[in-house]
Amino acid sequence: MFETPLTALVLTGGGARAAYQVGVLRALSRMRREALGPAALRRNPFGIICGTSAGAINASVLAANADHFEAAVGKLAQVWENFRGDQVYRADSLGVIRSGAQWLTMLSIGWLIARWRRARPKSLLDNDPLAELLHRMVPLHRMPQMIGQGHLHGLAVTASSYTTGEHYTFFDAASGVQPWQRSQRVSVLGPVTHAHLLASSAIPFVFPATALDIQGQTAWFGDGSMRQTAPLSPAVHLGAQRLLIIGAGRMQEPPGHVLESRDYPNLAQIAGHAMASIFLDALEVDIERLHRINRTLSLLPASAMRETNLRPLQTLVISPSERVDDMAARHLAALPLAVRTLLRGVGVSGRGGQARGSALASYLLFEAPFTREMMALGWQDTVRRRDEVAGFFGWDQARAAPAAGHLDPPAAVWA
Numbered sequence: 582m583f584e585t586p587l588t589a590l591v592l593t594g595g596g597a598r599a600a601y602q603v604g605v606l607r608a609l610s611r612m613r614r615e616a617l618g619p620a621a622l623r624r625n626p627f628g629i630i631c632g633t634s635a636g637a638i639n640a641s642v643l644a645a646n647a648d649h650f651e652a653a654v655g656k657l658a659q660v661w662e663n664f665r666g667d668q669v670y671r672a673d674s675l676g677v678i679r680s681g682a683q684w685l686t687m688l689s690i691g692w693l694i695a696r697w698r699r700a701r702p703k704s705l706l707d708n709d710p711l712a713e714l715l716h717r718m719v720p721l722h723r724m725p726q727m728i729g730q731g732h733l734h735g736l737a738v739t740a741s742s743y744t745t746g747e748h749y750t751f752f753d754a755a756s757g758v759q760p761w762q763r764s765q766r767v768s769v770l771g772p773v774t775h776a777h778l779l780a781s782s783a784i785p786f787v788f789p790a791t792a793l794d795i796q797g798q799t800a801w802f803g804d805g806s807m808r809q810t811a812p813l814s815p816a817v818h819l820g821a822q823r824l825l826i827i828g829a830g831r832m833q834e835p836p837g838h839v840l841e842s843r844d845y846p847n848l849a850q851i852a853g854h855a856m857a858s859i860f861l862d863a864l865e866v867d868i869e870r871l872h873r874i875n876r877t878l879s880l881l882p883a884s885a886m887r888e889t890n891l892r893p894l895q896t897l898v899i900s901p902s903e904r905v906d907d908m909a910a911r912h913l914a915a916l917p918l919a920v921r922t923l924l925r926g927v928g929v930s931g932r933g934g935q936a937r938g939s940a941l942a943s944y945l946l947f948e949a950p951f952t953r954e955m956m957a958l959g960w961q962d963t964v965r966r967r968d969e970v971a972g973f974f975g976w977d978q979a980r981a982a983p984a985a986g987h988l989d990p991p992a993a994v995w996a
Contacts, residue, residue, distance in 0.1 A: 582731045583628035583647070588974075589821035590627035590643070591813060593864055594634025594806040595829030596784055596944030598905055600952035602639050602827045603654070603661045604959020605899050610654045612967065616976035622651045626974065627825070628734035631815045633805040636829070637738035637781040638719065641773065644753075645723045647732040660718060662956060666947045668714050670706040670788070672917035703789035705923070706945075711782070715775045724753050724773065737815035738773055739805030740780040743790055748808045750815045751777045761818045766811065768818070769795070781805040784944060786852075812864045813871060821894065824871075825973070827959075828864060828900030830857065847928030853906070853940025868898060897973040902962050905955070909943035910936035912951040920945065 592602050614622060625647040632640025639657060646653035666672045727733040735754035742749055750768040752758075760768040780791035780802035790801040816824055846854075875893045878886070913921065913932050921929075924945075929938035946952070963970060 583625040583733060585628075586822040587628045587734060587820055588626060589629035589631060589816035589819065589824050590640070591816055591824055591826045592630075592632040592636030592640045593812065593826070593828050593830075594636050594782075594804060596635055596782075597664075597946040597948075597952060598829035598901075598943055598955060599635035599639055600661045600664070600955035601829050601901055601905075601959040602636060603657045604956035604961075605827050605963045606639075606643075606654045606959075607658055607956070608960045608963035609970065610651045612963075612970060613974070613976065614651065616971060616974075623649050625650050625732050629737075629816055629819045629821050630733070630735075631737040631739075631819075632781070633739045633809060633812065634782045634784070636827075637805060638715065638778050640738065641719045641721065641736065641778055644727065644733055644736040645720045647727045648730070656718075658956070661952050662949060664947045664949055664952045666917050666920060666945070667710060669711045669947045670708045670920075670945075671710060672920050674919045705787045706920075708779070708783070708788040711788075712775070712779055715778055719775065719778065721773060721775060728753060728755055735819040736773055737768075737819060738777055738781050739809060739815065740777065740783075740791075740793070740802040741805055741807040741809070742795075742800050742802050744800035744802075746808070748805070748810070749795075749802070752815065752819065754819060758819060763811070763814070765808065766814065768815070784856075787945065806863070809863050811867055813867045817894070822892075823895035823973070824897070826864070826868065826896060826898045828898065830901065830905055847938065849924065849928035849938025849941045852927070853938060853943075856941060856944055868896070871896060895973065897969065899959075899962060899966070901955075901958055902965075903958060905943050906940045908954055908958070909946055909951060910939035912946055912948065912954070913939060913942055915948035915950045916942065916946065 592599070595601075609626075613626065627643070627650075630640045630644045630647075632638070642657050643650070643653045646656065724733075724736065728735070735752055735758060737750050737752040737754075739748065739750050741747075746765070748766045750766070751773050752768060752770060753773050754770065758770070760770050762768065776791055776793055780793055781804065783789065783791055783803045785803050785807060788804075790803050792799050793802050794800075813824060813826070871894060874891065878889075878891060878893045881889075910932060913929065913936060916924070924938065924942060927938070927941075929936075929942050931937055943951075
């Protein structure tokens with residue numbers, strides 16, 4: 582059974598950066614075991630699980646295994662700490678030439694050859710391996726059982742329609758939850774499929790669009806972070822009473838400016854900036870909006886509160902405390918050679934403090950050295966906020982053995 586009050590887990594997008602979410606979840610799982618004991622391990626702390634892009638994949642693994650939360654987290658951790666890029670996209674030379682090299686050629690002299698060759702490159706990389714991984718990794722056939730037995734109240738994943746320009750939320754939920762519709766935002770009740778996950782995680786330009794059936798019509802979809810003006814909306818519509826939000830990018834930068842270069846920005850730098858806008862900015866704005874509503878509601882007298890359906894929502898946001906771009910810069914050499922060569926063509930170069938375009942590369946660094954460092958940061962950031970986390974969940978502090986800062990991570994995280 583899922584625990585009450587009804588808590589939503591919101592996992593954002595970010596490609597390989599989503600490894601951070603798994604580190605946070607791993608720390609939460611360990612802290613929960615220490616606070617509540619082994620008897621609670623099979624209960625699901627998140628009755629509602631919402632995800633976007635790579636976060637949708639993590640969310641779906643948790644939802645499909647909601648009858649054993651700790652085991653689900655362990656399954657995620659095993660994949661992320663042993664990741665290779667070729668599990669997500671074709672990283673061999675032939676595969677990269679067929680997708681990325683052809684795509685870059687079209688950008689440069691494509692107008693000369695398109696009519697001759699009828700070339701129709703779809704994306705920078707071919708994500709067919711991800712489709713295979715999803716079928717092995719996410720047992721979506723278990724969803725009716727998880728909801729029917731009360732282990733889960735609802736799962737929601739989002740994608741953006743290139744065909745209609747609207748933002749879609751696809752969701753499975755317990756009976757009584759009705760679809761909703763807002764300006765440029767549509768929800769669809771029905772089984773969440775692997776195709777929905779593939780669509781939600783189709784980073785624009787990088788991965789090809791996915792075809793989905795919408796009311797008997799074929800529509801093409803891409804990454805759910807695009808045009809996602811209200812990332813917290815699905816959780817609220819599904820009935821969440823409190824929200825745990827795990828980001829994949831730094832929400833607040835420290836004072837001062839980080840100058841990657843004073844030269845004119847290359848294509849990789851511009852693309853990295855655009856990715857940050859897609860994956861991060863809307864979430865930060867929506868969290869600020871929620872806090873403003875909470876403050877407004879706190880000023881209303883009891884009589885006014887009885888006249889509105891709005892209720893304050895408790896929130897906890899955990900996001901990287903370090904610049905992910907800098908972390909990615911240390912691991913550019915871990916990318917497969919063919920992919921490094923391709924990215925060099927758009928401006929990704931150097932390493933460490935001299936790297937350029939590392940922001941773009943960070944979304945594609947599905948390589949163990951980078952994902953393990955991201956997981957370790959997620960673990961550390963969560964442990965540092967132990968008291969805040971425990972207060973959010975209302976865990977019994979009498980059973981929390983180690984003091985804050987002394988919760989040792991699994992050895993594999995540091996490998």
